[in-house]
Amino acid sequence: AQSVTQLDSQVPVFEEAPVELRCNYSSSVSVYLFWYVQYPNQGLQLLLKYLSGSTLVKGINGFEAEFNKSQTSFHLRKPSVHISDTAEYFCAVSEGGSQGNLIFGKGTKLSVKP
Amino acid sequence: NAGVMQNPRHLVRRRGQEARLRCSPMKGHSHVYWYRQLPEEGLKFMVYLQKENIIDESGMPKERFSAEFPKEGPSILRIQQVVRGDSAAYFCASSLLLGRTGHEQYFGPGTRLTVT
Numbered sequence: 131a132q133s134v135t136q137l138d139s140q141v142p143v144f145e146e147a148p149v150e151l152r153c154n155y156s157s158s159v160s161v162y163l164f165w166y167v168q169y170p171n172q173g174l175q176l177l178l179k180y181l182s183g184s185t186l187v188k189g190i191n192g193f194e195a196e197f198n199k200s201q202t203s204f205h206l207r208k209p210s211v212h213i214s215d216t217a218e219y220f221c222a223v224s225e226g227g228s229q230g231n232l233i234f235g236k237g238t239k240l241s242v243k244p
Numbered sequence: 245n246a247g248v249m250q251n252p253r254h255l256v257r258r259r260g261q262e263a264r265l266r267c268s269p270m271k272g273h274s275h276v277y278w279y280r281q282l283p284e285e286g287l288k289f290m291v292y293l294q295k296e297n298i299i300d301e302s303g304m305p306k307e308r309f310s311a312e313f314p315k316e317g318p319s320i321l322r323i324q325q326v327v328r329g330d331s332a333a334y335f336c337a338s339s340l341l342l343g344r345t346g347h348e349q350y351f352g353p354g355t356r357l358t359v360t
Contacts, residue, residue: 134286166351173248173335174287174351220286230339231277231300232349234286 132157134223136235144243145213151206151238153221163204164222164232165195174220180204191215216242246271248338248352249318256358263323263330265355269338276319277349278311281333293319326359333357 137152155161162181166174178189185197195206204221218239222232249268257263269276274295279287289303293313304311308326313319323330333356337349 136286164348171356173250173353174337176348176350179348222287230275230349231289231292231303232279232287232337233289234279236284236286 132223132225132233134221134233134235136221136238138238139236140239140241142241142243143211146210148209149207149211149215149240151219151221151240153204153206153235155202155204155221155223155233157202157223157225159225162224163195163197164224165189165193165204165206166220166222167191168218168220168237170217177206177219211240211242213242213244215240248336248350250334250336250352250355252355253353254356254358256360257326258360259327260325263326263357265321265323265334265336265357266318267321267336267338267352268318269336270340270350273338273340273350275339276313277337277339278319278321279335279337281335281354283332287335290321323357326357328359331357331359 133156135154143149164179165177167177168174177193178187180187180197188194193208197204218237220237221235224232251266276293278290281287291304291311292300308324310322333354335354336352339349
C-alpha cells in the first residue's frame with residue numbers, strides 16, 4: 131500500500147543555518163510528490179511539487195526538493211532558514227492514474243531559533 | 245480570485261448533535277476533496293467529489309459521515325450524532341482538472357470541530 135514516511139517529527143535549527151526535512155514514500159507506480167507548509171491554525175500552502183522532468187524542484191520561500199527514484203525519497207532543503215519558516219511541513223504523494231487524493235506523512239515541525 | 249473558503253472556522257458540538265461543514269472551492273474548480281487531521285497526525289483523505297457525484301469515498305467512516313457537492317452551492321460534509329473522537333480539523337481542497345496538473349490541490353483554512 132502507498133505510504134509516506136517523514137522520519138523526523140521535530141527539527142530544531144538556528145536562524146541562518148541550513149535545514150533538510152526528510153521524506154520517503156512507498157509506491158509501485160509512478161507518483162507525483164508535494165511539500166506543503168502549515169502555519170499555526172491555518173490551512174496548507176503548497177511549497178513545491180514534482181510531476182515529471184527535472185528531479186530538482188524549486189519552490190516558494192527559497193525551498194527546494196530533490197526527487198530520488200532509486201531511494202524513493204523527496205527531501206526538502208533550504209540553505210538558510212529564517213524565524214518565519216517556523217511551521218509544520220507535510221510531504222504528500224499522489225499516484226499517477228489515481229483519483230488524485232493525496233497521501234500525507236505525519237509532518238515535521240520545524241522550529242527556527244534566533 | 246478568492247481561495248478555497250470553509251465555514252465555520254470553529255464549530256463546537258455536544259455529543260449526539262449534528263455537524264455541518266461547508267466548503268466553497270476556488271472559482272472554476274469542479275473537484276473537491278475532504279481531509280481530516282487528528283491531533284499530532286497528518287491529513288487523512290476522506291472523500292473526493294465532483295459536482296453532483298461522489299467519486300471516491302474510501303476514506304469515509306462507514307457510519308454517521310456523508311458528503312455532497314450539489315450543482316449549486318458549496319460542498320457539505322455532514323457528521324451525524326457526533327462523538328468526542330470526531331474532534332479534529334477538517335480541510336477541504338479543490339483542484340481544476342483531473343490529470344497531471346489536476347493533482348495540485350488548493351486547501352482551505354479548515355474547520356476545527358470540537359465535540360464536548
